[in-house]
Amino acid sequence: MTEDFVNEHTSARGSSLTGRAAYRERLPGFLTGFSGLRYDVEELLVDGDRAALAYRMTALMQRDGAPAVPLDVRGVFRFHVRDGLVAARADYWDGEVVAAQIAAVDAAAP
Numbered sequence: 001m002t003e004d005f006v007n008e009h010t011s012a013r014g015s016s017l018t019g020r021a022a023y024r025e026r027l028p029g030f031l032t033g034f035s036g037l038r039y040d041v042e043e044l045l046v047d048g049d050r051a052a053l054a055y056r057m058t059a060l061m062q063r064d065g066a067p068a069v070p071l072d073v074r075g076v077f078r079f080h081v082r083d084g085l086v087a088a089r090a091d092y093w094d095g096e097v098v099a100a101q102i103a104a105v106d107a108a109a110p
Helices: 020-033 093-108
Strands: 006-009 032-047 050-063 064-084 085-093
Touching: 020 032, 020 050, 032 064, 032 085, 032 093
Parallel strands: 006 085
Antiparallel strands: 032 050, 050 064, 064 085
């Protein structure tokens, strides 16, 4: 990533940030919260210094004091590369799909 890397989440449930240091600081917490995290590539399109990647993310979302939630979310990343490093990533995913999966687990909990 470039020093001025921009990580944009288009979902209202996501949280954008700017800077490689800020991204690296937040990444361990994200990874801890999603055991078995897996991204499967559904399609990859590349045009020069830009790319779009359709993905399916699966994981078991860990929550303090609440049942873990199996997630299955489809989305798209848009990347912009500068000097061989990712300068920007926009992540498009449907936060309502995630909310529905969380609600289903919570409704089934005793």
